[in-house]
Amino acid sequence: MPGNSPASSKIGLLGGTFDPIHLAHLRLAEEVREALGLAEVWFIPAGVPPHKRAEPHLPFEERLRLVELALQDHPAFRALDIEGRRPGPSYTVDTLLELRSRYPERRFYFILGWDAFLEIESWHEYRRLPELAHLVVVSRGDFSSAEARKQAQRLFPNHRVHFLRVTRLDISSTEIRRRRRAGLSIRYLVPEAVFRRIEEAGLYL
Ligand SMILES: Nc1ncnc2c1ncn2[C@@H]1O[C@H](COP(=O)(O)OP(=O)(O)OP(=O)(O)O)[C@@H](O)[C@H]1O
Ligand SMILES: O=C(O)c1ccc[n+]([C@@H]2O[C@H](COP(=O)([O-])O)[C@@H](O)[C@H]2O)c1
Numbered sequence: 001m002p003g004n005s006p007a008s009s010k011i012g013l014l015g016g017t018f019d020p021i022h023l024a025h026l027r028l029a030e031e032v033r034e035a036l037g038l039a040e041v042w043f044i045p046a047g048v049p050p051h052k053r054a055e056p057h058l059p060f061e062e063r064l065r066l067v068e069l070a071l072q073d074h075p076a077f078r079a080l081d082i083e084g085r086r087p088g089p090s091y092t093v094d095t096l097l098e099l100r101s102r103y104p105e106r107r108f109y110f111i112l113g114w115d116a117f118l119e120i121e122s123w124h125e126y127r128r129l130p131e132l133a134h135l136v137v138v139s140r141g142d143f144s145s146a147e148a149r150k151q152a153q154r155l156f157p158n159h160r161v162h163f164l165r166v167t168r169l170d171i172s173s174t175e176i177r178r179r180r181r182a183g184l185s186i187r188y189l190v191p192e193a194v195f196r197r198i199e200e201a202g203l204y205l
Pocket of ligand 2: 044051
């Protein structure tokens, strides 16, 4: 259960399709946790990802299970099933509203990659997001901090957006699924327990 840390603690939220979760997700969460002094990071698999063109390749329960396997050894990382229990597209604004009403004392930091931040204008009620949580954008691929600051200034002139350069790991769920379909190894791109589950259950073939 989330919420073991003191009521007023700083909590990172990492939303994602996690189809599947991979080591770049874990590493970025760890670096944000350290840099911002977060008590916990809650990983939130999307029930119905609003912007992914096709359906997720695995059902919510299986993606959640992989996230739980990935997080099992980290005392400050937790998986939330909040978006799997809500019907319809998993809008971040709804998730933040729900978490704020459930945990009013906590200070939330919503973490997203640079690629996601570039598209945030297309998110449902995106203007409300920085009122509900601090936004933390992490570098990914060809991240430019000048461009990032410009985009933040244009979209959210009255809020501070945090930018954090994290260790560059060019891992994506898309590439992992492609490797599986091609019969190639995904070992060391995902945590060992996730690798074993994907192999044993024959996922993404
Ligand atoms: N390698 C990475 N470096 C930095 N941020 C990442 C990386 N992979 C994912 N993220 C960020 O983590 C969040 C969740 O990512 P998501 O579950 O969509 O994985 P993905 O690898 O981007 O998936 P896909 O390849 O299917 O688009 C997003 O905010 C995304 O920008
Ligand atoms: O709220 C929205 O409209 C919205 C649109 C696109 C993405 N998101 C969220 O952004 C996070 C990363 O999304 P994705 O598609 O890159 O896995 C995940 O938590 C999604 O629910 C949210």
